[in-house]
Amino acid sequence: MRADPRVIRSKASILEACAELISEEGFAGVSIEAVAARSGTAKTTIYRHWPSREALLIEAFGICSDAPYDSPDTGSLRDDLIAVLSGLALKLNEGGWCSALSSLADAASRDAELERLHISTLALRRKPLTDVLERGIARGDLPAGMDIEDAVALLGGPLFYRAMLARQPVEPAFVNRTVDAALGTLKPHPGGDLASPEP
């Protein structure tokens, strides 16, 4: 069965209205009523496509986050990481996206269903980064037993802190520095100058 083009258009306009409202009001401030009013759709139509307000909010947040993009593959781990994190920096420097993300983090901490959806969306969003890391492991640039979760937090964390908490722009030089900090600890250190990392 092919999807009805009217249904596709209707879903798209609902998602767009919802994404706008998330940027403007935050997750907590978006009601199905407001989405219905802005998109010119009946509430019953919205509930036909999404089982819950949470499911709609998460899908709309995916829209305002852009679809997951391909991961760069230049052959240089450092260059690939800088490319992926520069993409993240661009999004974080858009005030609306950063607001929506803070709002999602807040809402997910109060609602188990939203938390589950948030975690699965996060897994999708960060795939370009984990792809780059996995290629680095396959090439031997990173250790085989490396913890990917740790690496993602070391690479992405400073950028999120800068935008969401310190509320400052994420500059290209800072992206480079974050990548170098993470690589310094993730790569094997043949007689490095640091104290031994963990007990």
Place this chain on the structure above:
Amino acid sequence: MRADPRVIRSKASILEACAELISEEGFAGVSIEAVAARSGTAKTTIYRHWPSREALLIEAFGICSDAPYDSPDTGSLRDDLIAVLSGLALKLNEGGWCSALSSLADAASRDAELERLHISTLALRRKPLTDVLERGIARGDLPAGMDIEDAVALLGGPLFYRAMLARQPVEPAFVNRTVDAALGTLKPHPGGDLASPEP
């Protein structure tokens, strides 16, 4: 003029009620009415002590964050950093504090007054960390021209990411690893094994 003990008690009970409500409902969900009801205080009393809802929320968040503590001074930069960040990890691993922080970040991104208050609170909260970094510079363990803002983001960012976005506990081994990653790039590298950090 000495403060009236009744006024001190009344302010304390207002702040405590507000801090509880922030943990339960998030910043967006806390009204002066609700704080008045929970603390058994009149709204006019609340407005006598705080010029705005935002000012009350930020001060109450400071309460649920604990007062700024002294910074450790063991003589070892790495040990001091691990001590400060372990304290942050403990707070982040408390669900309520982490929720309140996400909620504050969200609210600050939508309200200029809250943002200003948030930034000044953040400056106070992170003083133990910046003290440790400044002592490291004074001792020559860190370069004199080092950017303190960058260092704070490299050190704190991964922990905030882990708790607020990935929604995982911040483990001691991860704190150590974050400190080593940051120190690897912050300390001077005599012929380090990394590609040159910045163009």
